[in-house]
Amino acid sequence: SQQGEEDPQALSIQEGENATMNCSYKTSINNLQWYRQNSGRGLVHLILIRSNEREKHSGRLRVTLDTSKKSSSLLITASRAADTASYFCATVDPRYSGGSNYKLTFGKGTLLTVNP
Amino acid sequence: GAGVSQSPSNKVTEKGKDVELRCDPISGHTALYWYRQSLGQGLEFLIYFQGNSAPDKSGLPSDRFSAERTGGSVSTLTIQRTQQEDSAVYLCASSSRRILSSGANVLTFGAGSRLTVL
Numbered sequence: 646s647q648q649g650e651e652d653p654q655a656l657s658i659q660e661g662e663n664a665t666m667n668c669s670y671k672t673s674i675n676n677l678q679w680y681r682q683n684s685g686r687g688l689v690h691l692i693l694i695r696s697n698e699r700e701k702h703s704g705r706l707r708v709t710l711d712t713s714k715k716s717s718s719l720l721i722t723a724s725r726a727a728d729t730a731s732y733f734c735a736t737v738d739p740r741y742s743g744g745s746n747y748k749l750t751f752g753k754g755t756l757l758t759v760n761p
Numbered sequence: 762g763a764g765v766s767q768s769p770s771n772k773v774t775e776k777g778k779d780v781e782l783r784c785d786p787i788s789g790h791t792a793l794y795w796y797r798q799s800l801g802q803g804l805e806f807l808i809y810f811q812g813n814s815a816p817d818k819s820g821l822p823s824d825r826f827s828a829e830r831t832g833g834s835v836s837t838l839t840i841q842r843t844q845q846e847d848s849a850v851y852l853c854a855s856s857s858r859r860i861l862s863s864g865a866n867v868l869t870f871g872a873g874s875r876l877t878v879l
Binding site for chain 1 (some may be wrong): 765792794796801802803804806809817831852854858865866867868870871872873
């Protein structure tokens with residue numbers, strides 16, 4: 646079963662605007678990650694937020710985590726055309742939260758289009 | 762190598778044929794994952810290798826799918842008697858044990874192998 650689900654499925658904005666994507670998950674987590682996938686390419690890790698953190702920044706990225714609501718958001722400020730990509734949240738399958746067996750499960754992603 | 766390498770990048774095959782997809786992870790990365798991404802879908806976990814431990818094969822969709830990892834490095838995903846529903850992008854990723862021991866694992870993905878079954 647899918648652990649994380651992104652919302653919205655697709656988002657279209659103008660260059661310079663901010664983009665917000667949300668992720669909801671079902672069970673307790675140790676950390677949550679966001680990845681980006683450009684068309685025809687593999688996924689690239691963007692940022693990781695641990696369960697004891699509420700907010701994290703990296704350049705134009707801001708991630709929040711609300712464990713009480715089992716949700717996270719990714720904010721991209723001052724978007725650029727190059728930010729056009731699919732964005733995925735990923736969490737560790739709780740069945741493997743201990744030991745060395747870490748299985749990341751991904752949502753279906755949000756397709757972000759930034760128009761010049 | 763500098764990144765995760767996958768080959769072939771594109772493979773077109775006829776229904777019923779066998780295919781092999783190769784993944785060369787980052788040198789020193791002990792964890793290796795295979796995922797499948799169908800059009801417009803998220804990533805579907807297939808199999809996970811960690812060092813010399815028994816692989817987690819829980820995501821393999823049928824017994825037509827198998828994977829091996831030789832010498833703790835290169836991995837091959839084999840699909841026998843391919844079906845049209847096997848058409849997808851097969852993504853390989855690797856991760857460092859150092860990252861795992863910190864309580865978090867960050868995956869580095871290859872560009873994927875796009876499989877089309879006619």
